[in-house]
Amino acid sequence: MEHPILFISVILEALGLPVPHGPVGHTFLEQLCAPYMTYTWLVMAFLYFVAKLTVSDLEMVPGKGQNFWEIVIGGLDNFFADNMGRKLTDEFFPMLATFGLYIAVANLIGLIPGFMSPTASLNTTLALTIIVWLSHHYIGLREHGLSYYKHFMGPMWWLVPLMLPIELISNLARLISLSIRLFGNIMAKETLLGILFMLAGAFFAPLPIMLLGVLVSLVQAMVFVLLSVVYFSQAQDHAH
Template identity: 45%
Template sequence: MVHPYLFLHFFREILAPLGISEAGADAVVYTWLIIIALILVSLAATKRMAAVPSGMQNFMEVVIGGIENMLVETMGEHGRPFFPLIATLAIFILVSNLIGLVPGFFPPTANINTTAACAVVVFVMTHVVGVKEHGFGYIKHFLGPIMWLAPMMFFIEVIGHFSRVISLTLRLFGNMNGHELVLIIFFGLAPFLVPLPMMLMGVLVSFIQAFVFMLLAMIYIQGSLEHAH
C-alpha cells in the first residue's frame, strides 16, 4: 500500500535506487523515525534519575512497571530475563500502531515486512531459549506424548511452530493495514470530522494488537521453557 499523504514521502525517491519500493521506503523511514524518537524519550527519562520520579521518568516507570507486572504474571519470576525483549517489542509495536493515527505519518506495522521481522525475532528467540534450557532434550517438545506417534507428531509440531510466524505476522499486519486503508478512504472523501470515529477506534485497535503480540510472545517463550510431557 502506498500512502498518498505522507510528510516524508521524498525519501521514496532517495531509496528507489536501492531497489526499495515506495511502500517499503515508507516503512523503513518511519521505523527509523520511531527508533530515534524512542531513543530520545529514553534519554530524557533517564537523564535526571530521582528517587521520587517526576515528568518523563514517572511516565516511563508506569509503562515499564505495567509491562513487567504482566510479564511476571504470565511467565513467573523466571520470565524476568526476557523483559528487555518483550518490553522492546511491546513499546515499538504500540508506537508504530499509534503513529498512523497522526495525519501525514505512516505506521510501519501496516507493512508486512515490519510485522514479519518482529514475528521472526519471537520465533528465533523461542527456540534459542528452548535449546539453551533443555539442550538436545528440547526435541521432546516436538515428539508428542506417545512414542509410536512421534514421527507424525514431529512434522505436525514443526508446521505448528512455523505457523506461529505466519499468525503473528498476518494478524498485526492485517489489522493495521486494514485500518490504514479505511482512514485513507475517509480522509479522501471527507477530511474533516468524519474520520474521527475511526481514529478513536484506531487507538483501541493499536493497544489491543500490541497487547496480543506481546502476550503471544510471552506464551511461546514460556512454552519453550517448560519440560516436555
Template identity: 40%
Template sequence: MFLKEFFYYIGLPMPQHVLYSWFFIILLLLLAWTATRRMTLVPRGVQNFFEFLIKAVEDFVVANMGEPGRKVFPVLFTLLIYIWVLNVSGLIPSIDAPTANINTTASMAIFVFLYYNYWGFKLHGLKYIKHFMGPYWWLAPIMFPIEIVSHLARPLSLTLRLFGNIRGEEIVIALMFLLAPLLGSLPIFILFLLMKTMQAFVFFMLSMMYLKGAFEEAH
C-alpha cells in the same frame, strides 16, 4: 513523505516503511534518554510514567511466566512499545504506519520465532526437541511433523494478523477523513486508537506465550 524525498535527494533512496521505522526508533531512544538522564529516588515526570509502565508490564509478564519471565521481559516490553508506536503513527495525517507493510511485521515475527527457539535450546539443550514429540514416544512420528508445521505457522500468523489489521484500519482511516467531517470522525478515530493498542498487545501476548512454552519442560 518529507523523509523519503530527503533521503532520495541525498542519494540514499529507502522504502517509506523503513524510513519511518528508523525515525520512530530514534524518537523512542531520545525519549528513553530523556527519562533516564536525570533519574531521582523520587521519580517524577517522564521518569515516573515509564517506571509505572515498566513495573506494570513486568508484573504482568511474571504473573504469566513466573520468575523466569524477568529474563525476557526487556525484549517483550520493547516489542510492545515499538509496535504500539508504529501502529499509532498511522493516525498521523500523511504517515502510513510501518506495521501496515508486511515486511515490517514479517521481520518482527521471524525475530520472535528465532528468539523463543533460542531460549528453548539454551535452557534445555537438545532435549528441547521433546517439545515437538508429543506426550508419548509412540506418538512422535505423528506429532513431530505436526508440531514442526505448527511452529512454522506461528511467524506467518503473527505477520498476517498484525499486517492485515493495521492495513485494513489504515484504508478505513483514509476513507474516513475523505468522506466524513473531522468532528464526526473523532469517535471513530478514538476507536481505531484502541484497536491499534489491542493489536500491539495481541502480538506481545502471543510472543510471551511462545516464550513460556519454550521455558517449560517437555512432558
C-alpha cells in the same frame, strides 16, 4: 485511491534522494528511503529522545516523566514475571519491552495525518516475528539441550508419526499468524482511514475509525507481546 502525503518522503524527495513509488524499492538507497524504513527510524528516534528527555537522571523522588516510565516499565515487568517467571523476565525484558513500546508507538503514529505506521508493512512485522520465533527455539534448546525434540513428539511414542507433522505445522503457523495478524490489522486500519478520508473526509467520516484505531493499535501491541511471552514460557516448560 489517492496517494497519502508522507512528510518524510516529501522532505527526502526535496533533498534529491530516491523515494520508491511502489511498496519496495529496487536499489539499496531506494530501499533505505522506503516509507516504512524512514518511519521506523522516526519511531526509534522518538522513543530514544523521549526517554532521554524524561528520565535522563533518575531521582529518589520521581518527577512527572520518571513516574510515567516507572508505571509503564513496572507494569510490563510484573506482567512478564507473572507469565514466564522471574529468570526469563530478567533476561528477555529489554527485548520484549522494546518490542511492545515500538509496536505501540508505530501503530499509533499512523493515526496522525502525514505519518504512516511502519507496522503496516509485512517486512517490519515479519522481522519482529522471526526474532521472537528464533529466540523461543533458542530458549528451548538452551533449557533442554537436545531433548528439546520431545516438545514435537507428542505424549506417546506410537503417536509420533501423527504428532510430529502436526506439531511442526502448528509451530511454523506461529511464524505466519503472528506477523500477518499485526500487519493485517494495521494495514486495514490505514487503508480504511485513507478510503474514508477520500470519500467523506469533509464530514469527519474517519473519526469513528480513528477512535477504533487507537484501541486496535494498543490491543495489537499488547497481543504481540503477550503471545511472545507465552511462546517463551512454553519453550521453557517441560514437554507434556
